[in-house]
Amino acid sequence: MFATEDHAEADRLMRICNACRYCEGLCAVFPAMELRRTFLDGDLNYLANLCHQCGACYFDCQYAPPHEFAVNVPQTLSKVRAGSYRAYVWPQAFAPMFEKNGLAVALAAALGVAAFLFGFMAWSDPGVMFSAQHGEGAFYRIMPHAAMAWLFGLAFLYAIVALTMGFRAFWKDIGASGEAVGGGSLWQAVKDAGRLRYLDGGGVGCMNEDERPTDRRRHYHHATFYGFLLCFASTCSATLAHYLFGWEAPYAWYSVPVVLGFVGGCGLVVGPLGLFAAKTRRDPAMADTGRYGMDVAFLAMLFLLGVTGLLLLLLRATPAMGTLLAVHLGVVFAFFLTMPYGKFVHGLYRFGALVRHAMERRAGHSVGEAAG
Amino acid sequence: MAEPSELLTAGADVLVAGGGNAALCAAINAARAGARVLVVEAAPKFYRGGNTRHTRNLRCAHDEGNEVLTGPYPEEEFWDDLMRVTGGETDEELARFTIAQSKELWDYMNEQGVRFQPSLGGTLSLGRTNAFFLGGGRAMINALYRTAEALGVRVVYEAEVVDVEIEDGFFLSATVSHGGTRHRIAAKALVAAAGGFEANIEWLTEAWGPEAKNFLIRGTPYNRGSMLRLLLDRGVRPIGDPKQCHAVAIDARAPKFDGGISTRLDCVVFGIVVNRAAERFYDEGEDFWPKRYAIWGRLVAAQPEQIAYAIIDRTSIDKFMPSVFPPIEAASIEELAGRLELDPAALRHTVESFNAAVRPGSFDPAALDDCRTEGLAPEKTHWARPIAEPPFYAYPLRPGITFTYLGVRVNRRAQIVMDDGKPSANMFAAGEIMAGNVLGKGYLAGIGMTIGAVFGRIAGREAGHHVRN
Ligand SMILES: Cc1cc2nc3c(=O)[nH]c(=O)nc-3n(C[C@H](O)[C@H](O)[C@H](O)COP(=O)(O)OP(=O)(O)OC[C@H]3O[C@@H](n4cnc5c(N)ncnc54)[C@H](O)[C@@H]3O)c2cc1C
Ligand code: SF4
Ligand code: SF4
Numbered sequence: 001m002f003a004t005e006d007h008a009e010a011d012r013l014m015r016i017c018n019a020c021r022y023c024e025g026l027c028a029v030f031p032a033m034e035l036r037r038t039f040l041d042g043d044l045n046y047l048a049n050l051c052h053q054c055g056a057c058y059f060d061c062q063y064a065p066p067h068e069f070a071v072n073v074p075q076t077l078s079k080v081r082a083g084s085y086r087a088y089v090w091p092q093a094f095a096p097m098f099e100k101n102g103l104a105v106a107l108a109a110a111l112g113v114a115a116f117l118f119g120f121m122a123w124s125d126p127g128v129m130f131s132a133q134h135g136e137g138a139f140y141r142i143m144p145h146a147a148m149a150w151l152f153g154l155a156f157l158y159a160i161v162a163l164t165m166g167f168r169a170f171w172k173d174i175g176a177s178g179e180a181v182g183g184g185s186l187w188q189a190v191k192d193a194g195r196l197r198y199l200d201g202g203g204v205g206c207m208n209e210d211e212r213p214t215d216r217r218r219h220y221h222h223a224t225f226y227g228f229l230l231c232f233a234s235t236c237s238a239t240l241a242h243y244l245f246g247w248e249a250p251y252a253w254y255s256v257p258v259v260l261g262f263v264g265g266c267g268l269v270v271g272p273l274g275l276f277a278a279k280t281r282r283d284p285a286m287a288d289t290g291r292y293g294m295d296v297a298f299l300a301m302l303f304l305l306g307v308t309g310l311l312l313l314l315l316r317a318t319p320a321m322g323t324l325l326a327v328h329l330g331v332v333f334a335f336f337l338t339m340p341y342g343k344f345v346h347g348l349y350r351f352g353a354l355v356r357h358a359m360e361r362r363a364g365h366s367v368g369e370a371a372g
Numbered sequence: 373m374a375e376p377s378e379l380l381t382a383g384a385d386v387l388v389a390g391g392g393n394a395a396l397c398a399a400i401n402a403a404r405a406g407a408r409v410l411v412v413e414a415a416p417k418f419y420r421g422g423n424t425r426h427t428r429n430l431r432c433a434h435d436e437g438n439e440v441l442t443g444p445y446p447e448e449e450f451w452d453d454l455m456r457v458t459g460g461e462t463d464e465e466l467a468r469f470t471i472a473q474s475k476e477l478w479d480y481m482n483e484q485g486v487r488f489q490p491s492l493g494g495t496l497s498l499g500r501t502n503a504f505f506l507g508g509g510r511a512m513i514n515a516l517y518r519t520a521e522a523l524g525v526r527v528v529y530e531a532e533v534v535d536v537e538i539e540d541g542f543f544l545s546a547t548v549s550h551g552g553t554r555h556r557i558a559a560k561a562l563v564a565a566a567g568g569f570e571a572n573i574e575w576l577t578e579a580w581g582p583e584a585k586n587f588l589i590r591g592t593p594y595n596r597g598s599m600l601r602l603l604l605d606r607g608v609r610p611i612g613d614p615k616q617c618h619a620v621a622i623d624a625r626a627p628k629f630d631g632g633i634s635t636r637l638d639c640v641v642f643g644i645v646v647n648r649a650a651e652r653f654y655d656e657g658e659d660f661w662p663k664r665y666a667i668w669g670r671l672v673a674a675q676p677e678q679i680a681y682a683i684i685d686r687t688s689i690d691k692f693m694p695s696v697f698p699p700i701e702a703a704s705i706e707e708l709a710g711r712l713e714l715d716p717a718a719l720r721h722t723v724e725s726f727n728a729a730v731r732p733g734s735f736d737p738a739a740l741d742d743c744r745t746e747g748l749a750p751e752k753t754h755w756a757r758p759i760a761e762p763p764f765y766a767y768p769l770r771p772g773i774t775f776t777y778l779g780v781r782v783n784r785r786a787q788i789v790m791d792d793g794k795p796s797a798n799m800f801a802a803g804e805i806m807a808g809n810v811l812g813k814g815y816l817a818g819i820g821m822t823i824g825a826v827f828g829r830i831a832g833r834e835a836g837h838h839v840r841n
Contacts, residue, residue, distance in 0.1 A: 019634035019696040022428055022508025025489030034493050037694050059514060060507035062425045062632055066418055069634075202506050203487060211514050 003041045003087070006079040010044045013071055016063060023057040026202035028192075028357045029077070030057075035360055045087070046174035048080035049346075049353040055286045056201030059211040065285070078288035085294075085345050088173070090165030097341035102297030106338045110304065114330025117143065121326060129322040137248040142322050145242065148329070155336040162340035163348060170349050176356045185358035192354045193347075196221055209281045220274030224302060225347075227267020231309065234261035250316050262313060268306025272299040298343030304331045376528045380548060380555040384410035384526070385839040386832075387546055387559035389533045389599050391415065392424035393821055394803025395565035396516035397828030398835065400484060402563070403523040405836025410557070411525060412548050414532035414566070415594040419630075421513035422567050423591035423775060423804065423820075426632040428492065428509060429502040430481075430825065431818030432474040440488045441478075442499040447471050450501075453816055461812025469784050470810050473826040478503060480829065485515040494693045497662060502818040533566065533599050538606045541790040543799045561798040561835035564788065565828060568776035568804040569597020570617065571629060576773070579614040586678035588622060590772045593629035600779065600805055608799075609781040609789045612808025618815045619669025622772035624679055625697045637767050638692040640668065641755050642737075643684030644726055645769065647675040650709065650718035652726070656682075657744070657754035661692075666815050669771040680769045681712055683723070686761040691737055699765035708764045727758040775820065779808040786831035798838050800831035 002008040014033050017023065024030045029051050036043055055074050063069035086095040097105060121142050122129045128141050140148075171177050192198065196218050199206055205215035238257040241247045251258050276299050308328035315324060338344070374382070386402040388395045391413025403409045413420050433450045437443040450471045454462060481488070487506040491499035498504075505512040521527070528550060535547035545558040569575045571593045576584035604610055626635035641661050644652050645668075654671050658664055672680045689699070702708035705723050709716035726745065733743035735757055743756045780788050780801050787795035803824035810823050 015694065015698075016634050016696050018694045019636070020508075020632070021492050021494070022505075022511075022633070024492050025504075025506045031493075037690060056507060056511075060511035062508065062510045063634070064418070067630065068627055202489070212518060 002044075004080075004083050006076060006083055007041050007044050010048065010076050010080045011039045013073055013076055014039050014044070014047065016069055016071055017073065020063070022062075023060060023073075026056045026060070027052065027054065027198040028354070029073070029198075032357050032360060042173040042175055044080055045084040045170070046353055046356060048077040048084060049170075049349040050198075050357055051077040051081065052196065052199040052206075052350070053078055053286075054199050054201045054217075055207035055283070056204075056213070058286050059207045072285065074286040075288055078286075078291065081346070081349075082288060082291040082294065084170070084349065085343075088166045088169040088349075089341065089345075090162050090169070094341055097338075098291075098294055102294040102338075102342055103300055104297075106297045106301050106334055106342065109334035109337055110301070110327075110331045112330070113333040114327045117329055118323065118326035121322060130319055132317055132319050133321060134317060136250075138316070138321070139249050139325060142325055143329075145248070149239075152329075152333065152336065155333055159336045159339040163345065166340060166345060167348055167352060170352055174353070174356055176352075176359070179359065181355060181359065182362070185355055185362060188358035188361075189351060189354035192358070193351050207283075207286075208278055209283055217275065217278050220271045220278065222271070223267040224271030224275060227264045227269075227271055227306065228302065230260045230264025231268060231305065232264075234258075234264055258313065261309060265306045265310040265313070268302050269310065272303040272306070275299055276303075294343050297338075301331065301335050301338065301342070305335055374526075376531065376550060377553065377555070379410065379526045379528050380412075380531065380550060380557060382410075382526075383557060384408050384559050386410070386561045386563060386835045387412065387557055388563045388565060389546065390422070390563075390565035390567060390803065390805075391527070391529075392421045392565065392567060392803060392824065393427075393513065393516070394805075394824035394828035394831075395563065396421070396513065396520055397825050398563040398565055398800070398802055398832035399520050399525045400516065400523060401829050401832025402561075402836040402839075403520065403525050403832075405833055405840065407561075407836040407839045409520075409525045410559070411520070411527045412531040412533060412546075412550075412557075413527065413529050414598075415529065415592060417529045419592055419594060420517070420527075420529060421510070422595050424513045424824070425510045426591050426630075427505070427512070427821055428633065429498065429504040429818045430477060430821035431502050431816060432477045432822060433471055434475060434478060437500070438478070440490050440503060441501075442490075445501045447475070450474070453501075454810075454819070457814030457816050458812050459814065461814075463809050466782075466784060467810045470823060470826050473830075474822045477822065477825050480825070481512075484519045486512050487515070498817055533602065536562070536602050536606060538796075538799070541607070541792075541794055541796045541799075543796065560839040561800065563828075563831045563835055564599050564603060564780065564799065564801040564805055565803045565824070565831070566599035566805055567592070567595035567597075568617075568807075569600055569778070570595055570773045570776045572596040575601075575614075576617075576776075579778075580673075583673055583678050586770060587619070587673070588624075588626050588631065588635075588770050588772045589629045590620075590622065590626075590631055590635070590774050591629075595775075595804070597776070603780050603788065603799075603801075607791050608796075609791050609793070611779050611781045611806070612777040612812060614776070614778040616777040616808070616813050618666060618774035618777075619673065619771045620665045620774060621668035621672050621680070621769040623695060623697050624768035624770040626770070626772065631772070634696040635772065636665070636693075637682065637695050637769065638665075639682050639684055639688065639695070639767055640665075640769075642688035642691050642757075643682055643759060644722070644752065645680050645682050646714070646719065646722055647680050648677055648714065650714045650722050652722060652748075652750060652752075653680075655750045655753050657752045657756055659740070659754075662817075668769070669773070672769050673771040678771055681714070682767045682769055683708070683719075683759060683764065684766075685759045685764050687757065689765055695767070697767070699767055701763050701765055703762050703764075705759075705764055708766055712766055712768070723759050726752070726756075727760060730756045730758050774815075775804050775807070777808040777811060777813070779804070779806045782806045782809055782827065784830075785834050786827045787834065798835070800835050802827035802831040 205213035
């Protein structure tokens, strides 16, 4: 009847929660659940992606294990969420990429591409590759800008197409396609995602190692997310500078791309490290251990993006620049390629779920008056 | 962190028996008054805070609404509500005192780290009078434990008080059983906050008769009344009727213990309720369900085998809050009777005569509408609609005991009163174990936590003062 055992378990839990409702004020999942009496696979995937895994409802639940109802919402929704990534992936044949070896795949891709670039560049002009390069166009003496733009443009485009296809499947399955997305709902979702409103256990912070809430995960996530955005903005501004104004990288220390990239890079180093540390300390009872590989792969890739980018920035005037460029570009390339097949998609589906939730709230309704 | 057995042998100024709302409020206040406090909780850590774990709100008087409470709830109104449900069976002095003190609870709980939220979906009628815990009772009790531990209160789980030594109304020591070992703990004061005896089926049977074996216990299996029994056996004055308890009709498929809130059923007013003979026995539409659910426990308890069945049809299935167990479903009344192991002809007859007696009216679940029967015994006076549209659904009902009212007598300093009428100098009680002082019968949603917090705070403060003098 349900797509997976995880869905059947999520359905069991949502029925208990819907009769209990004590967690209604903690996050968006429970109010969204209350708008339903029965749950289809798509509904459960929607609720699972709405869950931010803050853990509050596990420590607050009077029915958590060892109670015979064994209610563990964070763990179950985490499993369903991971399953939904596989279910919506495009093309479907790539679904196994979400499995445990995520880290190996991502690293292999990064190293492979880096080695290729390294070889390509070293072979075409070893003199340039291993000597210090200065001034405008220094990078492109190692790898021509057009080649770089084509290669990465294509990889990026592929990622966008694959992500869009996945999102469409998600959007349809949660029953949202065909409904008008109002600007108000979209803005609400942008605010909720931007603040990580639901990663705060209803106001005190999320639960990590025990029932004592902290806000650490939220702060590190902010560092990661905004770090990523700044790096992206840095790349965009550099592209603009290149094509609009004809300025060639490397740019000065005080230029927009470098400042954005530097700050963003720091975020990408600190954030993933903090998130990883929090992960190792997290009470395993709440976690879906099966997706550890996927989670860690994503953190590692973000961290490597940040570190290699920063190193390139710091050492760009030294002979190491060529090698670092190859490594950094390898990581970027691998990141693009694995984007649709790793934890990156969580942001997309969660944002979609938040939009859907905002839409539902605008049209909300409720049933009956309950007794104690 | 010291070993539990070390904590037990280290002794304490104030010994708190129990680990729920009342116990923790007492422990926190005693620690604030400067006492070394030891809490012994009979349950394992997960089950700490017995029935408090299952609660969702507390009732408190207030002169103005705030970000959560939707409007003022003056003391007088609280008093009127209490008089209405108890029919005057309350100690007026203690009741008025509780209500006056309840005004401080909002701030007090916030200071202890308890957080509130607006009333839950489906409970709008309580939004003004009751403050709902964000995340429910377990979140609430977790917050109290965090605060208590930060204040240096030591807690030992799976530690049950099994004996107390009292001399001339003066507490000397308690024996605590932990991991198979008995520890004698001499303390300067005792706070008894160990709940009622609702999970003690033998005791319930003594009061109710053999029916009690079919009761379901909505809350913790650890509230077996062992502390209460010890105190009553050692010369403490009782209060309340052992037969009085808060009993509601819940889904018969609920676990024997600890099913909590999710096993409630709100469908009774929308259909009919029959017993094993497939006969109706009470007006299902007498009043709004939140005002009636607490009499249905007794009604079902009075039926053969303490079981009944609520029967509705397709037209009502989505009219009430979803419940945890799926309805038993059938295409015809006879088939439904088969599933319930009732006599099909008898059930058909009951449904048909009910349907024939239903007068036309305009159905309105939000009002005491004019949909009623005529010529039935008993009548259904509101929300009566024919049960005719398949599929038909049934939910089995059993009495679910929330808590018991028999307790120990206290005064307004939360001091336990001895048989001779004299208050004990160093024994205090709070919570369900003394709720009968205020609530002689009936129930007002949220007042259990009010009584526990009000007397817990006082017991803690008084015990703290006692040990320092
Ligand atoms: C399902 C349900 C929902 C409820 N909802 C509400 C609500 O929303 N609002 C409200 O006001 N009330 C509610 N109540 C009633 C409320 O739970 C009680 O009034 C309140 O929790 C009593 O608090 P307490 O601290 O006295 O007892 P408890 O919280 O029950 O704590 C008593 C503790 O004592 C321990 N204990 C027992 N014997 C011993 C011993 N000999 N030695 C050591 N420890 C011992 C037990 O393990 C237990 O943990 C509800 C009850 C139930 C069952
Ligand atoms: S997680 Fe537990 S406490 Fe929260 S709504 Fe679900 S059943 Fe209730
Ligand atoms: S883990 Fe947090 S976000 Fe997820 S359902 Fe529970 S309370 Fe909501």
